[in-house]
Amino acid sequence: MKAFRFLHAADLHLDTPFSGMSGVPDRLRGLLRESTFAAFDQLIKVAIEEAVDFVVISGDIYDASDSSLRAQLRLREGWDKLGEHGIPVYLIRGNHDPLSSRRLRLALPGHVYEFGSQAESVTAVRRSDGEPVAVLTGVSYPTPAVHDNLALQYRREPGSALYHIGLLHGNVDGQEGHDAYAPCSLRDLQASGYDYWALGHIHKREILCESPWVVYPGNIQGRSLKETGPKGCYLVEVTENGEAELSFRRLDQVLWLESRLTIDGIATEEALKMSLEERLDELREAEPGRITLARLSFIGRGPLHGLLQSGAEVAELLQELRRKEFARFEAAGLGSSDVERLGLGEGIVWLAGFKLETRMELDREGVLAEDSFLGELFRLAKRTSAASEQVEELVDTALASLSDNRQLRRLLQGLNPEAKQELVRRAEELAASMLHEDTPLSSPSPPSLREGGGAS
Template identity: 45%
Template structure:
């Protein structure tokens, strides 16, 4: 077979709104509004620079079914650039942007194919830029938002190609953090006869299996505090023997990050603000010149705990922002905005001694430590606690927009609160 290179992307979510930014400076709001479009330009630039033979996009091209005119124009412009360079594009629609709804009329550039919805997966030949055959590409788009059927039985490799790539927007093995659209099992995919499953829907980057490869590239651009770290696409190289090499390429314009600042060894608020400022610039340096939306957690044990517990967190955040300037500038051309500050400090207590006592406090601390050593138990407890809220559509949307709380963080805060109550009792 002929070696070739393609790019696997998913979940562009063009036109995605960012919430909770009423108090943010204009530079931050403008940067977030442009982030998805900037990530799309980076995707296109990467495909051209790396001389990819074709690009596959596994669903959720747009964030909503009504897809804005600007978002459609941006995607058409991107695809036109790729087509002009001889690179094909294959795409499907997902739950956020199902087919069949009214849209602006843009004629697809030559070499761009959007797979239809329903029935069995259709396939199209993919070629190298020199015209030699590379693979067959397959896909099924959503025709409605909530597709609850397993779509995998509709995928069957067709004769005539050595390599088969399937585009699928689905929840594999029931990821609890995402809606169960087009649910399927990993075993369904492994037995279907494809060499590469180009997945979308899950926003975290994951390689579920190799040979055959089952891959989620994640979304191009983080959308809230629950989507931290680098976001982008995979560059996939296929050699003449069918061997694969995957290279992750960051494409995000704005990176969501979290950092922790400890109060240990700090006696006053001035030194704490200095340490917080150092963390901000450390986050900026780690973001490769990108703009940063930063969540900061103040933790640890020390004499500052009692004062921080009573101090208004908003005042502390305002003092940090004033110290940095709004927004804080990083080492590159981007900015850094601390969008959330959380205090999870604890008093100076001998917790080992308390945990060894035959008392209510000792039993509570022992339970917290058992949960800390049991990830499955923590997650089960969190799921049970949140279950009533996730049944409410409005509360669920709020949780989705802010990101689900960390079980580790909740447990840490509960233990710190217990320690604080014990300290007050002893005082």
């Protein structure tokens, strides 16, 4: 077998509209919409710089079945650049861009091969000498929803010594959070005899197996807080003995992430603001030349719990931090086409919002010793928590009225014993918080109870 290398990407979702985001200035929104194209441009750049023998793309090139002319023009521009370097592309269609939605205004160039609605195989060659190196098999979605196990159509060619690569857009072993299109099992893929499964559809980067390789590269650009972390593609280098080495190549120009900030030890609003600004500086310096969209979760216990829970002050703080960041954005003179060149020594960090997970600062032992309604409530919760069957009975009874809703019923069925214990603990603290809030302002707080903050 001859050594060769290829890029594996999936779920480009070109021209994603990024709808439903509130508080984002139009110019920044323009950069977000441009980000999928910028990531695609990076994909083309990496393929050329790494001198790969070919590129495989495992479905959902477009974000919608009625792909825009702009998306098609940008796609064709990328294909032409690869063609100039003699790099072929092999692709399949997924649920977002099925064959039934074919509205292509531009024909595919000769070096781009699109698989049809039935599994078919082609031979890929090494660019340096034209030697055959791999058999590629793929099948495109004929319609948006495919519920058949397409993996059963893939079988290794008998007697072939070439490396076998299967392109498949589907859900392996029923992964949560994605539609069960083209469902199959890992065992199905292992039984096929293929060496590498180039998967698409799941937007989280994940290697399910190394023998054979079963790989989700994830999408090339995160598009919401459901798609956090670096995004990109895999460079796959296959040696002469058929062993493969994978290396991740980052492509995203906009990073979505979740960050946490504890309020432990923070006593004033000014100190909170300073801690927030320090965290934003850290995120900015960590991703120079990128736009980071972050949701920040407040965790911990401290005197600012009540302030954060009030809502109004948090909204004002968010607005002020956004104003300052947009001023940085404006000072850089960025336009909607500048997502690849922010022109800053540091990046831009836009707060997508705050998440409040703080708790009251609570002297639990003091409350347990009190001769009060709250003390009795805590003692009851402690006795209940010590007996798992009582926790089960208490939580199931309390949540019984929610079981009429199908979606809520599914969520409740997934509660494990630890989660039910956590619900009891949260109810305990909620009761303490409500009783504390009902205390007249002129009255001193009980000695065992004062406002603070924390995570849940």
